[in-house]
Amino acid sequence: MLIQLQPEFDEVLQPLGSHAVEFFLAASLYHARKISFASAAYIAGLSFDAFRYRLEEHFDQGYIISDECVLEDLQTVEHIAS
Secondary structure (H helix, E strand, O other): OOOOOOOOHHHHHHHHHHOOOHHHHHHHHHOOOOHHHHHHHHHHHOOOHHHHHHHHHHHHOOOOOOOHHHHHHHHHHHHHHH
């Protein structure tokens, strides 16, 4: 898919480096929980660590962990410990 942006976005995106469009598209889909972290990193053309770093750089947070996942993990630990 070829994306053509309005020219006024050039001045906003250019200081953010190469592939800024791909990164912010991937980050948006990841934050909306439409794709996995691995898929988002792939779309952005970045390694896991590089994608996490850029998420932290631009959004002050790398991974998104849902409350449900944390509760499930706590229940698993409780089950194993008992």
